[in-house]
Amino acid sequence: MSTRKDHWLGQDAPRERRLAALLSRMDRYRRFQEATMRLGTAALRLLWLFADGRARTLKEIAAELSLEQSTVNRQVNAALDSGLLERMRRSGGNAYEFDRTAEGRRVFEEDTGRSLGAYATALEAMGDDDAERLLQLAERFVEHYRREVEPLGDPGPGGGLSPARPDDAGPP
Numbered sequence: 001m002s003t004r005k006d007h008w009l010g011q012d013a014p015r016e017r018r019l020a021a022l023l024s025r026m027d028r029y030r031r032f033q034e035a036t037m038r039l040g041t042a043a044l045r046l047l048w049l050f051a052d053g054r055a056r057t058l059k060e061i062a063a064e065l066s067l068e069q070s071t072v073n074r075q076v077n078a079a080l081d082s083g084l085l086e087r088m089r090r091s092g093g094n095a096y097e098f099d100r101t102a103e104g105r106r107v108f109e110e111d112t113g114r115s116l117g118a119y120a121t122a123l124e125a126m127g128d129d130d131a132e133r134l135l136q137l138a139e140r141f142v143e144h145y146r147r148e149v150e151p152l153g154d155p156g157p158g159g160g161l162s163p164a165r166p167d168d169a170g171p172p
Contacts, residue, residue: 033118037111039084042075047084047100047108055097057090079104 013021034040039047049056049064056064062072076098079085084104090097100108123131 033115037114038107039111043079043082043084044108044111046075046079047104048112050085050098050100050104051108055088055090055099057095057097059095061098084108 037044045065046061049061058069058072058076061067061076062069065072067075076085080087080098083101084107085098086101087096087098089095123134126134
Protein backbone atom coordinates (compact mmCIF):
# COMPACT_ATOMS: atom_id res chain seq x y z
CA MET A 1 0.00 0.00 0.00
CA SER A 2 1.44 3.36 -0.95
CA THR A 3 1.52 6.20 1.52
CA ARG A 4 0.89 9.88 0.88
CA LYS A 5 4.64 10.47 1.10
CA ASP A 6 5.26 7.83 -1.61
CA HIS A 7 2.71 9.58 -3.79
CA TRP A 8 4.79 12.78 -3.60
CA LEU A 9 8.34 11.49 -3.17
CA GLY A 10 8.53 7.87 -4.22
CA GLN A 11 10.22 6.79 -7.43
CA ASP A 12 6.77 6.06 -8.88
CA ALA A 13 5.48 9.57 -8.15
CA PRO A 14 4.98 11.84 -11.15
CA ARG A 15 8.16 13.76 -11.99
CA GLU A 16 6.53 17.16 -11.42
CA ARG A 17 5.58 16.11 -7.87
CA ARG A 18 9.07 14.81 -7.17
CA LEU A 19 10.52 18.08 -8.45
CA ALA A 20 8.09 20.14 -6.36
CA ALA A 21 9.08 18.14 -3.27
CA LEU A 22 12.80 18.64 -4.02
CA LEU A 23 12.35 22.37 -4.53
CA SER A 24 10.38 22.58 -1.30
CA ARG A 25 13.20 20.82 0.57
CA MET A 26 15.77 23.11 -1.05
CA ASP A 27 13.75 26.13 0.05
CA ARG A 28 13.60 24.79 3.63
CA TYR A 29 17.40 24.34 3.69
CA ARG A 30 17.86 27.82 2.23
CA ARG A 31 15.76 29.23 5.07
CA PHE A 32 17.96 27.39 7.59
CA GLN A 33 20.94 29.14 6.11
CA GLU A 34 19.20 32.52 5.91
CA ALA A 35 18.72 32.35 9.67
CA THR A 36 22.52 32.49 10.05
CA MET A 37 22.91 35.54 7.83
CA ARG A 38 22.83 39.17 8.90
CA LEU A 39 20.91 40.37 5.86
CA GLY A 40 17.29 39.49 5.26
CA THR A 41 16.04 38.65 1.79
CA ALA A 42 14.96 42.23 0.97
CA ALA A 43 18.27 43.77 2.09
CA LEU A 44 20.28 41.10 0.30
CA ARG A 45 18.37 41.66 -2.94
CA LEU A 46 18.79 45.42 -2.58
CA LEU A 47 22.54 45.17 -1.99
CA TRP A 48 22.90 42.64 -4.83
CA LEU A 49 21.58 45.32 -7.16
CA PHE A 50 24.55 47.53 -6.27
CA ALA A 51 27.14 44.80 -6.95
CA ASP A 52 27.78 46.43 -10.33
CA GLY A 53 29.19 49.49 -8.54
CA ARG A 54 26.59 51.88 -9.99
CA ALA A 55 24.68 54.30 -7.76
CA ARG A 56 20.94 54.57 -8.39
CA THR A 57 17.97 56.79 -7.59
CA LEU A 58 14.90 55.43 -5.81
CA LYS A 59 13.05 55.41 -9.12
CA GLU A 60 15.81 53.36 -10.77
CA ILE A 61 15.92 50.93 -7.85
CA ALA A 62 12.15 50.46 -7.97
CA ALA A 63 12.23 49.82 -11.72
CA GLU A 64 15.12 47.35 -11.56
CA LEU A 65 13.62 45.39 -8.66
CA SER A 66 10.06 45.59 -10.06
CA LEU A 67 8.78 46.95 -6.75
CA GLU A 68 6.52 49.82 -5.79
CA GLN A 69 8.50 52.96 -5.02
CA SER A 70 6.98 53.10 -1.51
CA THR A 71 8.33 49.59 -0.81
CA VAL A 72 11.75 50.56 -2.12
CA ASN A 73 11.65 53.74 -0.03
CA ARG A 74 11.10 51.68 3.16
CA GLN A 75 13.83 49.19 2.24
CA VAL A 76 16.33 51.91 1.32
CA ASN A 77 15.61 53.85 4.51
CA ALA A 78 16.14 50.70 6.58
CA ALA A 79 19.44 50.09 4.76
CA LEU A 80 20.46 53.74 5.34
CA ASP A 81 19.62 53.44 9.05
CA SER A 82 21.67 50.22 9.24
CA GLY A 83 24.66 51.85 7.56
CA LEU A 84 24.47 49.55 4.51
CA LEU A 85 23.69 52.31 1.98
CA GLU A 86 24.69 55.93 1.64
CA ARG A 87 22.81 58.79 0.00
CA MET A 88 24.24 61.61 -2.09
CA ARG A 89 22.94 64.16 -4.57
CA ARG A 90 23.18 63.28 -8.21
CA SER A 91 25.41 65.85 -9.87
CA GLY A 92 23.36 68.42 -11.75
CA GLY A 93 20.06 67.17 -10.43
CA ASN A 94 17.72 67.12 -7.47
CA ALA A 95 17.41 63.35 -7.14
CA TYR A 96 19.34 61.51 -4.49
CA GLU A 97 21.48 58.57 -5.51
CA PHE A 98 22.15 55.60 -3.29
CA ASP A 99 25.11 53.25 -3.17
CA ARG A 100 26.54 50.63 -0.85
CA THR A 101 28.77 51.74 1.98
CA ALA A 102 31.97 49.90 2.85
CA GLU A 103 29.98 48.16 5.60
CA GLY A 104 27.25 47.29 3.11
CA ARG A 105 29.83 45.74 0.80
CA ARG A 106 31.45 43.83 3.67
CA VAL A 107 28.19 42.38 5.01
CA PHE A 108 26.96 41.58 1.50
CA GLU A 109 30.20 39.76 0.64
CA GLU A 110 30.13 37.89 3.94
CA ASP A 111 26.53 36.73 3.55
CA THR A 112 26.79 35.85 -0.14
CA GLY A 113 30.11 34.13 0.53
CA ARG A 114 28.44 31.94 3.14
CA SER A 115 25.54 31.14 0.85
CA LEU A 116 27.61 30.54 -2.27
CA GLY A 117 30.14 28.60 -0.20
CA ALA A 118 27.44 26.12 0.77
CA TYR A 119 26.52 25.70 -2.91
CA ALA A 120 30.21 25.22 -3.80
CA THR A 121 30.69 22.60 -1.09
CA ALA A 122 27.61 20.66 -2.17
CA LEU A 123 28.67 20.78 -5.84
CA GLU A 124 32.20 19.70 -4.92
CA ALA A 125 30.82 16.72 -2.98
CA MET A 126 29.04 15.61 -6.16
CA GLY A 127 32.27 15.48 -8.16
CA ASP A 128 33.12 17.56 -11.19
CA ASP A 129 31.20 15.55 -13.79
CA ASP A 130 27.96 15.25 -11.80
CA ALA A 131 28.12 18.89 -10.68
CA GLU A 132 28.58 20.09 -14.26
CA ARG A 133 25.78 17.81 -15.49
CA LEU A 134 23.45 19.13 -12.75
CA LEU A 135 24.16 22.72 -13.77
CA GLN A 136 23.65 22.00 -17.45
CA LEU A 137 20.37 20.20 -16.78
CA ALA A 138 19.20 22.92 -14.41
CA GLU A 139 19.93 25.57 -17.05
CA ARG A 140 17.93 23.62 -19.61
CA PHE A 141 15.07 23.07 -17.19
CA VAL A 142 14.92 26.75 -16.22
CA GLU A 143 14.83 27.75 -19.89
CA HIS A 144 11.99 25.30 -20.64
CA TYR A 145 10.13 26.43 -17.53
CA ARG A 146 10.60 30.10 -18.51
CA ARG A 147 9.07 29.40 -21.91
CA GLU A 148 6.08 27.80 -20.22
CA VAL A 149 5.38 30.55 -17.69
CA GLU A 150 6.66 33.69 -19.43
CA PRO A 151 3.54 34.09 -21.59
CA LEU A 152 1.63 34.49 -18.32
CA GLY A 153 3.41 37.81 -17.77
CA ASP A 154 5.64 39.13 -15.05
CA PRO A 155 4.14 40.12 -11.72
CA GLY A 156 5.02 43.78 -11.70
CA PRO A 157 4.99 46.15 -8.75
CA GLY A 158 2.17 45.30 -6.41
CA GLY A 159 1.75 41.81 -7.86
CA GLY A 160 -0.15 42.83 -11.00
CA LEU A 161 0.76 41.37 -14.34
CA SER A 162 2.95 43.28 -16.72
CA PRO A 163 4.89 42.15 -19.79
CA ALA A 164 7.63 39.67 -19.00
CA ARG A 165 11.06 41.16 -18.33
CA PRO A 166 14.49 39.73 -19.17
CA ASP A 167 16.08 37.27 -16.78
CA ASP A 168 18.05 38.77 -13.95
CA ALA A 169 20.51 37.31 -11.56
CA GLY A 170 19.34 37.52 -7.99
CA PRO A 171 20.76 36.73 -4.63
CA PRO A 172 21.52 33.17 -3.74
